[in-house]
Amino acid sequence: MTTNLSECINVVLKGTRNLPVAAIVWATHERLQQLFMRRGRETHAQLQGGQIHSQRLLTAIDKNRENLLMLRVTHCDHRASVFSVEEMEPVDGWSQTSYRICLSERTCDCGLFQSLHYPCRHTLAACAAASIEWGHFVDPVYTMASVFKVYDREFPSILDEKM
Incomplete structure (x- = not known):
């Protein structure tokens, strides 16, 4: 389980080595936002297609x-x-x-x-x-309805880099 978690984190942080902490947080946020948007569209399409289970x-x-x-x-x-x-x-x-x-x-x-x-x-x-x-x-x-609820929420943007 630790190895899987490490691999997931490495994928998200890929290409962020030697960057300031603020840039790493920004890059991580942007990648997660893109992932949520993509998965949300896929899940919505499956739900609209009548798929009941994941x-x-x-x-x-x-x-x-x-x-x-x-x-x-x-x-x-x-x-x-x-x-x-x-x-x-x-x-x-x-x-x-x-x-x-x-x-x-x-x-x-x-x-x-x-x-x-x-x-x-x-x-x-x-x-x-x-x-x-x-x-x-x-x-x-x-159920697809439950899966869609995960991605249905808005992914807030970072308001100020100083925060």
């Missing part, structure tokens, strides 16, 4: 769907929204082969459903077996 979420869901054929829903209780999903082949790094999913509590034994706040592959398998739309289990933060 592209990153859709990419993650597609990745989780890749191996759904290797999962088998072995037990389900539709009333309680509890499912048991069994891995047909072991997955690298996971020793567990059976997972309990509770849709009403938005939990899965793998822990990804709770931590990421969108359906993991086991939850997607349970939803597919019960013909339940997975979109209901996605946290609202992944």
Whole structure:
């Protein structure tokens, strides 16, 4: 995480070496303002195009769907929204082969459903077996409307260089 943060800062500060502090602040502000304006336009276009969820979420869901054929829903209780999903082949790094999913509590034994706040592959398998739309289990933060709110705010300009 520290490396990622350092890389992000290096990208923003690229080309500002040996400049006075005021010039570095000004350059950083200008680059962030341009980024916010560009991302705001992109997000607005996606929102106007009818896209409901962010592209990153859709990419993650597609990745989780890749191996759904290797999962088998072995037990389900539709009333309680509890499912048991069994891995047909072991997955690298996971020793567990059976997972309990509770849709009403938005939990899965793998822990990804709770931590990421969108359906993991086991939850997607349970939803597919019960013909339940997975979109209901996605946290609202992944909607395009929420993403647009981040970039909708005005990016204020620096009033006075002395300040």
